[in-house]
Amino acid sequence: MGAMKNCSAWLNCEALKKEVRKLKLVGEGAVKKVYLSEWKEMKVALSQLTLPALKEDFLHGLRMLQSLQSRHVVTLVGYCEDNYSILTEYHPLGSLKHLNATFNLPKYQNLNTWQNRFELAIDYVSIIRYLHNSPLGVLVMCDSNDLDKVLSQYLLTSDFHLVANDLDALPLVDKEKGVWVKCGPREIMGDFVAPEQLWPHGPGVEFHDDLMPPYDEKTDIWKIPAVTDYLLDHVEGSDIVRFHLFDIHAECKRQNPSMRPSAQTVLETYKRVLALLLKELAQSDSKESL
Structure with missing residues (x-):
């Protein structure tokens, strides 16, 4: 430390x-x-x-x-x-919620590039991949019912990387033993959460936890595109990154959880896209210098 x-x-x-x-x-x-x-x-x-x-x-x-x-x-x-x-x-830059305010500070404005922002998205997906393949088994990040809540779980380090900080709600999935999860006993609502986390019986049936089906770690995958969109923000070049991530993000948003990719697959795609874009940037720079 x-x-x-x-x-x-x-x-x-x-x-x-x-x-x-x-x-x-x-x-x-x-x-x-x-x-x-x-x-x-x-x-x-x-x-x-x-x-x-x-x-x-x-x-x-x-x-x-x-x-x-x-x-x-x-x-x-x-x-x-x-x-x-x-x-x-202690990480003085605080939680990921303050990322844009941090980048707006004079000392960090030169770091506010699509490359650095995309690296943070890769860090985020790396953490999800680690939790889904942890020493304890498959862990689900349950404190994630809206974007602000997700962002508050992660800290921005002084060298602009991410670490998970709030691990109070990490239930374990063990499909072989038939162990699935529910993120708390109350009804979850909103557009941010995965569809399988929403009450499936309609407004005519009062919510009851016993009637709520459990789910697995693919709820975390559903949320990746929204978090990455926040991390990329609207800096120059971010739209090109979004274009290259369109297909993998469409897969993350599949209604059927079992059809969504693993965090490992998302991470590999992110890294491949970053390498491709950096290669294109280097080629473009070398042409301009000629």
């Missing part, structure tokens, strides 16, 4: 109490409050449980953080189950 050269054991309750200093509140959700804090002159994020009733969600998020440590997930620094605290690496 940061400038650290050696691995360090996760901090325990005692170390969190003695070595970590809270600075200010920087975020608050249903499950936790997040404080910018300091540990050994490094900025860290201290998350603390907001409502005791949601402690199971909080602890599930901790278990996921422990099990999924990789380049795709925010670095866990320490935790204390006694007082429901989790310490992670």
Whole structure:
């Protein structure tokens, strides 16, 4: 983490109490409050449980953080189950919700290119691919009922990559054992979510969780085009990227979940498109220099 050269054991309750200093509140959700804090002159994020009733969600998020440590997930620094605290690496650029505001800052305006934005989309799909092929099995990103909610789950690093941050709602799919998922016991609505997440029995039948069919990880695939569209924004060259992604995005939006591609297939397509476009750009530049 940061400038650290050696691995360090996760901090325990005692170390969190003695070595970590809270600075200010920087975020608050249903499950936790997040404080910018300091540990050994490094900025860290201290998350603390907001409502005791949601402690199971909080602890599930901790278990996921422990099990999924990789380049795709925010670095866990320490935790204390006694007082429901989790310490992670701090990323000052914040969540993906603030991406456009970040690119509008004078120091980052020169980075606001279709190439960098497309690289972020590749990072996003890489994280989905990792969750669908995780050490724990096939995990579904359930905190994703609208675009804002999806964006809030990811942090933008200082070198403009993405890491998953909020892992409180990652249920497991195991088709061999007949285990499918439902993202919560309440009715999900809106154009953003996959069709199989919507109440199938019409407005004449009152919603009841027992009557709601479960689904699988292909709900994440349905949402990829909308997230990528946000990430690409309307910078010069982004429409060319969209044109090359049209076919794979049409496949992501198939009504039948089993007909949608895997995250691995989407990722391979994204990488192939990026390589093609960079090659075309290089050829174009060399012609102009002649």
